[in-house]
Amino acid sequence: MTWISLKLLRALVTMWLVLTFVFFVLRLSGDPTMVLLPDDVDQATRDFYRAKWGLDLPLWEQYTSYLRALLQGDFGVSFRNNLDAFQVVWERVPKTALLGLASIAVALLIGMPLGVLAAVYRNSWLDRIVMSIAVFGFSMPNFFLGILLILIFSLKLRVLPSSGSGTWQHLIMPAATLGTGFAAQIARYTRSSMIEVLSKAYMRTARSKGASLGQRVVRHALPNASVPVVTVLGIKIGEMLGWAVVTETVFAWPGIGRLLTSAVATRDLAVVQCIMIILAFTMVMANMLVDLIYGWLDPRVRVGRRAQA
Amino acid sequence: MTLALVGESGCGKSMTCLAIAGLLPKRGRVAGGALRIEGRDLCALSEKDARTLRRRSLSSVFQDATGGLNPVRSIGWQVAEAVRLRKGATRREAQAEAVRLLGRVGLPDPERRAREYPHQFSGGMNQRAMIALAIAGNPKLLIADEATTALDVTLQAQILDLIADLRESLGMGVIFVTHDLGLVAQNADRVAVMYAGRVVERADVADLFAAPRHPYTRGLLASLPERQRKNERLSTIPGTVPTIDALPPGCTFAPRCPRASERCAADVPEMALGYACHHPLTPAPAPVVRREREYS
């Protein structure tokens, strides 16, 4: 249990640091009343709203009172529509989660098998083709791929909707856009880690037992080769959240990413902060998940952890 | 019977073993020759038949036992897999057989140990596990490629005892690959000495140590500190072993050989009468003890 509590403690510190950074940067980068209120309102109205949102207090006091409220589960209200900020953000979470999970699925289901094939048939034409596609895949900018897909499948062929959400057809293009780059990276990592594993002495042992190529790859090589891939995946989830903002904007996907862009533009402080907390939390959870998968994949980690606890 | 394949690093003894076991790396291939197991030529069989024959009749143990075991699979699982692949047993039967085999190779508390992983084992225990894995399915031939080289002497002696014991009780042949002439003397019935990719001498172990015919064999034996009087200089073989990509023409040992003539630099000596040399050493008269044994 020590292991879990240590992890949680570290996670809390991380989240606090992220939050503090966002809090001060936002407040130092402009006055929300200038953006939210019409240009011609008088100074008295401005002051009224500033007092209402607590922006007239010294920065330090704003910070402490915000933290105090946060500890009681109060994320503040959205400046734009006076709704609870958490409520506003939470509504969008399922959409982004759906997009994210679909993209990870795309990345793994395409990237892992391709990487394995490329490694097993190393230096063959198959390997070269796979690796060329991979280079193409991750050197293609995300938004560009998105626009390209819209041009082809929505405007030209008219088979998929270009924006919005609701049906599974809506999901295809955003998930493909977000997943392709990661599939390419996963393929590369899988290939190199697989190549290393294939040269290990225990692979020869498996061969001398008389195991077929398929058995050797699936039972012996893959569990070992996935360990570094999982690590990479854990790191990439953060990157993926970043790209999700772009993808959601391109496809008008009503998720957290789009909310974040508009909230930053309008200086909707409470909403931005709430999104940041949720993103940081997601990252932390993803990392813990990665650690759990580690233990499941690699008995050496399991034992070490037990010894530490 | 135990055949020892002895030679220095880079002489091709390990490659020979890998070729026999069908474990050559992708780039390598058997360029020619025949390899018969129980009368069937492996090189003449189709790849599939050869694999089946190998799976049924031979298995190997290598030097690095800890690296030879998959770190993410339990010891029991790995031995059981060998049982399943070689005998086609059910999962449960294979598991029980694996525990029995682990006990057979001298692991204490095999039931519990089967659930553990290679990193929880010592080097000696891993080598025992590798041997259990190798004898799954009662192979006819066990190839032990420097199987005890990485182990401490006290442990090495115990593992060698185990292999000898298994050989007798299971009726296996053993090909024992090593660079250590002490191990050859202690364990082999017959010996093949390799130098730079070729077998240069073949003999019964007693004959080889008593009266080597090939100058290389004699040089090797003479350079052993044990066969030297204390405080005396060790006799050496001058020069170094040629690398496989720069072999001298003719007899590969000629540049280092005290008996070499012009003929040695030109003609590759054929293997005949148990040695491949143009100028073999004359055998010492056979020791009386041996003759008595032959008559009895």
Add this chain to the structure above:
Amino acid sequence: MTALLHAESLRKSYQVGRRSLFRKARRFNAVDGVSLTLERGETLGIVGESGCGKSTLSRLVLGLSPCDEGGVVFDGTPLPGQDTEAWRRLRRRVQLIYQDAAGALDPRQTIRTQIEEPLRIHGLPLERAQKAMADVGLVPAMGSRHPFELSGGQLQRVVIARALTLNPDLIVMDEPVSALDVSIQAQIVNLIQDLQRDRGLAYLFVTHDLSVLRHVSDRVAVMYLGEVVEEAPRDAFFDGALHPYARALLEAVPVPDPARRSRAAPRIGDPPNPAAPPPACRFHPRCPFATDVCRAERPALRDFGGRRAACHRVEELSQ
């Protein structure tokens, strides 16, 4: 005259595993109370299996890592603290050679540059490098080559030449021939012995190979789990060891003579984890002669007429 090297009750411990917030790290003694003496021009062989602390001991003796307890006296003066001026001067007199010759050389520098390097560091005439190369049997042309162009035996010669340039009194050799093939091993062993005779060098020869040790050493010390369990003159030792572990070690060595086959290996079980040595006599769980006193009390290293052994039952067993 004082001994060249005298080490008294050396102890060195290492940490096992990671220290965490809630648990103190475990430590184990890699070297636990070892004393030894080496005279000028003498070879002391130290033999033991992996994890017995023989390599740690050689580092302590050289002053390459500080010991936790005990001390080393070299030529009448205690070893100076690390990286002091005196410590640097000491480097001229003690040298280390170990198994991995290729790893001890820089792949990008020529052989000559590397042999000359110690001379440059200590501001000595570079001509000495020529002599050292000749002494180890390297032709001058070899000097312009790079390590990858040389064979294992030649590399070990280069390392020995580099150690010789400073005219040391003591060379610590940690498995110097273990990685070499038999025919090459004999060449290097001869070289090591010739150099000793010509230059009056003292060697601390650390190895696991008893047959080499028998050939090169004057005295033998057997280590087991951080302790010296027996120390004896070479001939006395090989004629019959006192300690049961040393005996097992001698019995386990394969004799290269098919007429002298010993079928039964010493049945002493697997070695324990060196990080968690057994209490009392450290050999008792594997010892066929262990009694209650062996399980209760740690045996001291006692003197038996010119040789020492740490075993409760030496007297009974030697009958």
